[in-house]
Amino acid sequence: MRLTQKETADRLGIKQSTVSGFENSPEKSKLETLFKLLSVLDLGLQVTEHNASTKPNSGWTREW
Template sequence: MKVTSPTSLAYAVKDQRKINKLTQTKTAEMIGIKQTTVSDFENRPESTKLETLFKILSALDLELHVVKKDTNMDERAAGYWKKEW
């Protein structure tokens, strides 16, 4: 999945949490944080600390990969999206 914003990252992580059949409470317990912290990430990801993000990713058995942008995307060629965050 291509992530282009904090919100799209939160949606992807939340979807995986649900696929794993984990509640916010169980996810939080697995990594020693509060349920409200998981909720805050899923609903307002812009203010989440990177450390918290990586803890949540770990609980869900996810990892983050950073790759170079594809400069030949159709959307960019059409002028659809000029910049990403």
């Protein structure tokens, strides 16, 4: 999916400058913006330990 910043912003209900800010300085962005972006782009988020192996975890697989 290739969306412009404006198209992405329109889908999220935010300003284009917010999308630009997320791209250029993600560390300054709100967590809420990240989750909105993930939702619009139909993506998920997986958190792992820094030193974790690249093998998939065979433990908990259910969502909250």
